[in-house]
Every structure is written in structure tokens, then in C-alpha cells.
Amino acid sequence: MSVEKLQRYREQMRTELDKVVDFWQKYSHDTQYGGFFTCIGKDGKIYDELKYVWLQGRQVWMYCRLYRTMERFNKPEILEAAKSGGAFLRRFARIPNSGSPWKCAFCLTRDGKALKVQRTIFSECFYVMAMDELARVTGDKDMQAEAAQMMDQLVHWLTEARSGEEVDKYREVGGWCVKQILQHLQRGGTAILESVSSEGKELPGCEGRLQNPGHALEAGWFLLQYGLENGDQELQRTAVDKFMEIPFLTGWDKEHGGLLYFLDVDGYCPTQLEWSMKLWWPHCEALIAYLMAYSHTKEPALLDRFSQVYDYTFSHFSDAENGEWFGYLTQQGKVTLDFKGGPFKGFFHVPRCLYMCEKILDSILNKQET
Amino acid sequence: MSVEKLQRYREQMRTELDKVVDFWQKYSHDTQYGGFFTCIGKDGKIYDELKYVWLQGRQVWMYCRLYRTMERFNKPEILEAAKSGGAFLRRFARIPNSGSPWKCAFCLTRDGKALKVQRTIFSECFYVMAMDELARVTGDKDMQAEAAQMMDQLVHWLTEARSGEEVDKYREVGGWCVKQILQHLQRGGTAILESVSSEGKELPGCEGRLQNPGHALEAGWFLLQYGLENGDQELQRTAVDKFMEIPFLTGWDKEHGGLLYFLDVDGYCPTQLEWSMKLWWPHCEALIAYLMAYSHTKEPALLDRFSQVYDYTFSHFSDAENGEWFGYLTQQGKVTLDFKGGPFKGFFHVPRCLYMCEKILDSILNKQET
Structure with a gap:
């Protein structure tokens, strides 16, 4: 395949990523209570104010990653949005009366009251990812320590299910995950x-x-x-x-x-x-x-x-008309749920994909160009 | 609408009900462990051996209702199947270590081990329906008492959620449900x-x-x-x-x-x-x-x-080819899940509908004919 084709792919990824970031900046920020709306209709209209913790954490992570590693997103408004989301998470995501100070809710009201709790560990995973990335861009040591502590708690929960095996470091956790x-x-x-x-x-x-x-x-x-x-x-x-x-x-x-x-x-x-x-x-x-x-x-x-x-x-x-991507098609390829954000679709898979593809294409093309 | 049309509807309901009962008699009975398979492919093949308690209870109820109230189903093989299902339920559905002697599992293995438990009360509801109908056809007083006791437990669970209101009889429960x-x-x-x-x-x-x-x-x-x-x-x-x-x-x-x-x-x-x-x-x-x-x-x-x-x-x-009904179509009306029985589709809605429609048409036509 020609270099031109790879360049066209990169151009397309870049344009699309810009549009997706615009969409979420424009429609998802809750300037009143902090955090992000994620139930967003096809044209940007909010159709539910619930705040899903997975999606709050993912959006903070994604904003920070873009801010930290892509020059055109190294802008104060991206950082501010990430910090606002991080503050909302730190204030409301955890439910201390649950028996563990680290247990997070699955879903919050607009103003941060816990509505639903899952038995899985995914809210906590995305909380860790958010805090870890946010600490990298802000240099906040407390936040970094908090991310590490919650990660330790996650490892501990996993370890409990692993019939007594000992896990000392993230490297071992990585190897265990691969297995x-x-x-x-x-x-x-x-x-x-x-x-x-x-x-x-x-x-x-x-x-x-x-x-x-x-x-x-x-x-x-x-x-x-x-x-x-x-x-x-x-x-x-x-x-x-x-x-x-x-x-x-x-x-x-x-x-x-x-x-x-x-x-x-x-x-x-x-x-x-x-x-x-x-x-x-x-x-x-x-x-x-x-x-x-x-x-x-x-x-x-x-x-x-x-x-x-x-x-x-x-x-x-x-969606060429209103930006961002539809999430759900019939087998025949027709849009059947027409919202852009929902309980499981936030600012995550689409921008992560575009971001990573752009980076990979950069590296391929840079090698070919040198 | 003409009497002829109503008669054609009744004839269709009757034929279809016979075919549906045949299908489940032929494919769903587990002669080895008792109870019923409910994950049944389009042509009758079992694709999973799990036994869902909702569907076990519903099938017992439906068999008994047919046996008791429709002459052409007043046959020993229907009664035997219902009794076998009832025995399986009584032996395996309840999970006494759950904190309540009345709590039922949601899903069992083929040989009756509890696999999943729901927080809802529906397994217990269908257990009550099964035991109540089975007691009516067998005259088994113990079984009737067991159904009544579990029903009392259900009422108690509901009452707990009703901020102290007292419920004394099923009549009151009925009125409360309507409200x-x-x-x-x-x-x-x-x-x-x-x-x-x-x-x-x-x-x-x-x-x-x-x-x-x-x-x-x-x-x-x-x-x-x-x-x-x-x-x-x-x-x-x-x-x-x-x-x-x-x-x-x-x-x-x-x-x-x-x-x-x-x-x-x-x-x-x-x-x-x-x-x-x-x-x-x-x-x-x-x-x-x-x-x-x-x-x-x-x-x-x-x-x-x-x-x-x-x-x-x-x-x-x-399904004209293999009998019974498909359960799941696309918006456009194409079959998209082609099994006849699954985790939520058993011997219940289709035969209950055909049975009730046939009965209602009988009563309309009988009045018109007299």
C-alpha cells in the first residue's frame, strides 16, 4: 500500500479526532455540578443527567492522555475539563459506607449521589486510570498516591480470588493478567x-x-x-x-x-x-x-x-451531520439507537481509537519518511 | 365480524395449541433427571441443559391448567409430566442456606444444583403458581399447604416494602396490587x-x-x-x-x-x-x-x-416447518434469534395465550350459538 494511502488514513483519523473532541467539549461538560453528562442525543441534546462512573473516569483519562501526548490538545480548556471531572470523581464516586473506603458506585445523580453499585471492579479500574493520568499532568502527588492505593486495593481483591498466590508488584500483575x-x-x-x-x-x-x-x-x-x-x-x-x-x-x-x-x-x-x-x-x-x-x-x-x-x-x-459516531446498528447496518452517548458509550473508545491510530500512522510514516 | 370468522380464529388457536403442546412434550422432558429442558433450538435440539426456575414453574402450571380445564388435555402423560416437573422443583428449587427456607434459585444445573440466584421474587412466584395448580389436580394437601406458605412469605416480603401497612388476606393483596x-x-x-x-x-x-x-x-x-x-x-x-x-x-x-x-x-x-x-x-x-x-x-x-x-x-x-413460535424478530420482522426456548422463553406465554383465546372464543361463540 502506498505512503499516500497511509497519509490519507492519518489525515482522516486526525480530522475525526478533532471533531469528536469538539463534540464532547461542547455538549458533555456540566458547568453547574462538575463532571460530565454522558447521555447525549445525536445532535448533542442531553436526554438523561445520570453520571456513570466508568464514563466519568474514562473521559478524565482520555482528556489527560490527549493533553499530555498530543501537542494540539495541550490546551488549558482540556486540562480544566479533566480537572473538573477528576474533582467530581474524587468527591462523589466512592461510597465509604459500603464496607470498603475504596468501593465506587456505578452510577450517580447529576449532583453526585450514588444511585447504583455493581459487584464488579470496573468503576474502580476507571477511577484509577483517571487519577493516574490526571496526576501525571498536574504533578499532584496526593492524587498519584490515591491512584496507587486504589490500585493496591484492586490487586488485593483480585488476589483474594487467586487461591493464596502472592502478588508483589504491577509487573507480576501484568504477567498474571496475560496468563x-x-x-x-x-x-x-x-x-x-x-x-x-x-x-x-x-x-x-x-x-x-x-x-x-x-x-x-x-x-x-x-x-x-x-x-x-x-x-x-x-x-x-x-x-x-x-x-x-x-x-x-x-x-x-x-x-x-x-x-x-x-x-x-x-x-x-x-x-x-x-x-x-x-x-x-x-x-x-x-x-x-x-x-x-x-x-x-x-x-x-x-x-x-x-x-x-x-x-x-x-x-x-x-455521523457527518452532527459529528461523533453512532454506536448501535442493526445487522444490516442501519442506525437503530441514534444517541451519541449513553450508559455505556462515552468519550472513550472512539477517541482512544482515533488517537492510537493517528500515533501509529505517525510512527509508520515517520520511519518511511526518514 | 361474522361468526365464521370467529370460528376460524378458534380453529386456528386450537390447532396451534395442539402443535405447541406436542413440541414441548416431545423435546423438553428430561427423563433422566426430571424437570424440563428449556433451551431448545428451532428444530427441537437442546442447546443448553440449564434449568431456569421461572420456566420450570411456568411449565408445571401450564400443564396442570390444561389438564384440569381442557378436556382434550386431560391425559395421563400431561399429568405425569407436570408431576415430574413439580417433584424436580420441590427437590431442587429452594436454597435453604440462603437465609430463608423459601428463597428459590433462578437457574439450576441439569441435575438440580443451584447456579444463580436473583434478588427478585419471580422464581418464588412461579413456584407458588406451579404448586397451587399441581395441588388442585392431584389433591395433595401438603403441596397446597406448601404453596400457601410460600405465598405468605411472598406477601410478607412485599409487606416489608410497604411501610408498615398490614395485609391479612389475598383479597387485600389483590387490591393492593391493583393500586x-x-x-x-x-x-x-x-x-x-x-x-x-x-x-x-x-x-x-x-x-x-x-x-x-x-x-x-x-x-x-x-x-x-x-x-x-x-x-x-x-x-x-x-x-x-x-x-x-x-x-x-x-x-x-x-x-x-x-x-x-x-x-x-x-x-x-x-x-x-x-x-x-x-x-x-x-x-x-x-x-x-x-x-x-x-x-x-x-x-x-x-x-x-x-x-x-x-x-x-x-x-x-x-413456525410452520418445525412447530412452536420464534421469539425474537428484528424491527423489520425477520427472525434474528431462531431458538424456540431460551433463558426467558419456555412453555408459557404462547400456550397461555392460545389457551385463553380458545376459551374466550368458546364463550363468545357459545353465547351466539344458543
Whole structure:
């Protein structure tokens, strides 16, 4: 593929990222109570004032990452928005009466009252990501310490589920996570399954047979990145040949294009009502995965995969009229939920994808240009 | 509408009910461990062995009701299947270590081990319905007492949430339930909302604005039946004019036909991914509601509604090839989950609808024929 084509991709990523950041700056900031609205209609109108903690944390993280690592976003208004979101989170996300001073709510009212709590650890994960990035840009040592303490708590919760194994450092946690992810490669390396037993075996029935191509692809680029950082070539190959290849072969809809949301590995119909829909985020993860894999292997087939996903994604999800992306299409590719932000769609997957793709294209093109 | 047309409807209901009962008798009985498989593919193949307690209880109830009140189902094999399901439930559904001897699991393994427990009371409701009907056909006094005891426990759980009000008898519980349902009629009687506050006020945001036409219609025929039994004409009118009329006006898809699954009362896009799908059970509830309302009011418009729902339902959900009904269609009416039974679709809504419609048509035609 020509340098010109890669340059066009980069230009498109850059333009789109600017538009997406504009959209969220314009519509999501709650200047009265702080934090971010995330339930935002197709034209920017707020249709619910609830504040989902995952999405608050993700938006702080994303703003800070953009501010810190992309020159054109190194602007006071981005920093101020991130700080406002961080202050809101620190003030309201945790629910001290829950038995642990670190437990976070899942969902808050506009003015910060806890409404719903989940048993999972994801609110806390995104809280850590937000505080860690925010501490990097502000240099706030207290905040950094708070992020580290909550991370320790998360590691402790995970450790409890790990039958007594000791975890001392984040490096070990990383290695342990990689092992956990690799357990999802099942059936002699021919399938990535969404849920496996704690011993790494396939679970019985529908639950065990479920495949989620978006999660497999996301795990794929996590593994590739980890493999690159640690010089682990076998892990790099597993990431590309298994976690990126299998979900494409099983999950790409040959009739209508796009990635299906769920599949049953034995070909039964999944019981999730949304199984055949096309969601924005698996496509974001696919773009990152294939471009990252191409940039390290230079295998043309991986760039072809990227192009194929790119064509579908930009022609179906991106909203030329009002900016940002639609999130939810029918199997046939028609927009069926027309909002831009909702309980699970915030300022995260789209800008993270555009940001990472732009960075990767920069690095490929810089090498070619020098 | 002519008597001939009503007779054709009755004939169709009867034929379809026979086919549906055949399907579940043929494929759902677990002769090894007792109880019923409910995850059944389009052609009868079991794709998961999990046993959902809601669906076990519903199937026992339905078999008993058919056995007890329809002569052609008064057959030993129906009774035996119901008893086998009842024995399985009594042996495995309750989880005594949960803090209450009456708490039931949501989902069991094939051999009866509890896998999942919900915080709601629906497993227990269907357990009561199953035991009560089974006791009626078997004359088993112990079982009847057990049903009554669990019902008392349910009433107690509900009472706890009712700020000290006393409930002495089922009659009072019935009246209280009617009051609860009527609280969902909001906005000056122009909307039926799926969730309201415990004080009967509209909740903020998406949650408060959500409409579920199927639940409104089901509540409609509950209310109509209660109003008829208690000679409450105002309640009868509310049931028909509000709980049956509003969901049709808001929920019927004028472009593609069929009832949408969820809507936002202010016209925003619901956040439920499946909002625009067509599910089998709201159509079952609509058929019961409009036919029941017609049989009592003789308003031709209600029979027209029934006909409209009937035409869509029988042409889209019923599977001429393998029997039983598909459960899940796209907005455009295409089958998108092709199984006949799943975690929430068992031997319940379809046969209950066919059974009730046949009975109602019997009573209309008998009056006309005499």
C-alpha cells in the first residue's frame, strides 16, 4: 500500500479526532455540578443527567492522555475539563459506607449521589486510570498516591480470588493478567471464548460457547503491546495469529459487513438479543489491533484487514451531520439507537481509537519518511 | 365480524395449541433427571441443559391448567409430566442456606444444583403458581399447604416494602396490587410508564420515561379480569381505555407492523439495545387483552385490534416447518434469534395465550350459538 494511502488514513483519523473532541467539549461538560453528562442525543441534546462512573473516569483519562501526548490538545480548556471531572470523581464516586473506603458506585445523580453499585471492579479500574493520568499532568502527588492505593486495593481483591498466590508488584500483575487472557484461547487454539472457568477450562452450555469478537480483538492489542514491551515474540505471534485472526474469521459478517457482537462457537444462535447487531466499539478495537499488528509485522494482509474494517466503520458509524459516531446498528447496518452517548458509550473508545491510530500512522510514516 | 370468522380464529388457536403442546412434550422432558429442558433450538435440539426456575414453574402450571380445564388435555402423560416437573422443583428449587427456607434459585444445573440466584421474587412466584395448580389436580394437601406458605412469605416480603401497612388476606393483596399497577398510569392518564417511584411518581431520566407495551397490555387484562370479578366498572374502563389503548397507539410499528419492545415516552431513543425488536410475548398479551376486552364490551374496534395483532403474530412468529413460535424478530420482522426456548422463553406465554383465546372464543361463540 502506498505512503499516500497511509497519509490519507492519518489525515482522516486526525480530522475525526478533532471533531469528536469538539463534540464532547461542547455538549458533555456540566458547568453547574462538575463532571460530565454522558447521555447525549445525536445532535448533542442531553436526554438523561445520570453520571456513570466508568464514563466519568474514562473521559478524565482520555482528556489527560490527549493533553499530555498530543501537542494540539495541550490546551488549558482540556486540562480544566479533566480537572473538573477528576474533582467530581474524587468527591462523589466512592461510597465509604459500603464496607470498603475504596468501593465506587456505578452510577450517580447529576449532583453526585450514588444511585447504583455493581459487584464488579470496573468503576474502580476507571477511577484509577483517571487519577493516574490526571496526576501525571498536574504533578499532584496526593492524587498519584490515591491512584496507587486504589490500585493496591484492586490487586488485593483480585488476589483474594487467586487461591493464596502472592502478588508483589504491577509487573507480576501484568504477567498474571496475560496468563488469564491466554486461558480464553480454547479448543486447541482454534477459538477465543468470552468466559472460562477459573481453572481455565471451557464452561458448559451457552455461557461457555460464547464468543465476543470485540473483546478478543481488544485483548489482542493488549497482548501484542505487552509482548513488544517484554520482547516476547511468541506472545506477539499469539496476539496476532489467534486473538486478531480468529475473531475476524468467525465474527466478520460476510453478507452485510461489520463485526457481529456475539457468536456461539458451535454455531447455535446466541441467547443475547443483541447478538447480531454491529456496535461501534468492537470496530474501534479492530482498527487499533490491525494497525498495531501491521506496524510491527509489516504483513500486507494485516493492512488489508485494517482497510476493510476502516471502510465499514467510517461509512457506517461516523455521523457527518452532527459529528461523533453512532454506536448501535442493526445487522444490516442501519442506525437503530441514534444517541451519541449513553450508559455505556462515552468519550472513550472512539477517541482512544482515533488517537492510537493517528500515533501509529505517525510512527509508520515517520520511519518511511526518514 | 361474522361468526365464521370467529370460528376460524378458534380453529386456528386450537390447532396451534395442539402443535405447541406436542413440541414441548416431545423435546423438553428430561427423563433422566426430571424437570424440563428449556433451551431448545428451532428444530427441537437442546442447546443448553440449564434449568431456569421461572420456566420450570411456568411449565408445571401450564400443564396442570390444561389438564384440569381442557378436556382434550386431560391425559395421563400431561399429568405425569407436570408431576415430574413439580417433584424436580420441590427437590431442587429452594436454597435453604440462603437465609430463608423459601428463597428459590433462578437457574439450576441439569441435575438440580443451584447456579444463580436473583434478588427478585419471580422464581418464588412461579413456584407458588406451579404448586397451587399441581395441588388442585392431584389433591395433595401438603403441596397446597406448601404453596400457601410460600405465598405468605411472598406477601410478607412485599409487606416489608410497604411501610408498615398490614395485609391479612389475598383479597387485600389483590387490591393492593391493583393500586400498584394503576400508579403506572402517569401524565394525566396519557401514558403507562414501566417504572415509577414507590410513591407513585414519575422517576427522572430514561428510567422514568420508559414504556413497555407488552407489560402494559398484560397488566390491562389482569386489571380487566379483576374489575370483572369485583364488579368494578371504572376499573374495567381504565383497563381497556388506558392499559390496552395507549400501548397500541404508542407501541404499534406503523411502518413494519408489530409491537415495539420499548419506547421513550418523550420520543428519545431508548437505551435498551433491543428496543426496536419484535418479541413474541407482547403479542401474546395483546391477543389476550383485545379478545377479552371485546368479549365483554362487544366494541368492534377491539376485535379489529385483535385481528390486526393476530395477522402479524401468526404470519411472523409461528413456525410452520418445525412447530412452536420464534421469539425474537428484528424491527423489520425477520427472525434474528431462531431458538424456540431460551433463558426467558419456555412453555408459557404462547400456550397461555392460545389457551385463553380458545376459551374466550368458546364463550363468545357459545353465547351466539344458543
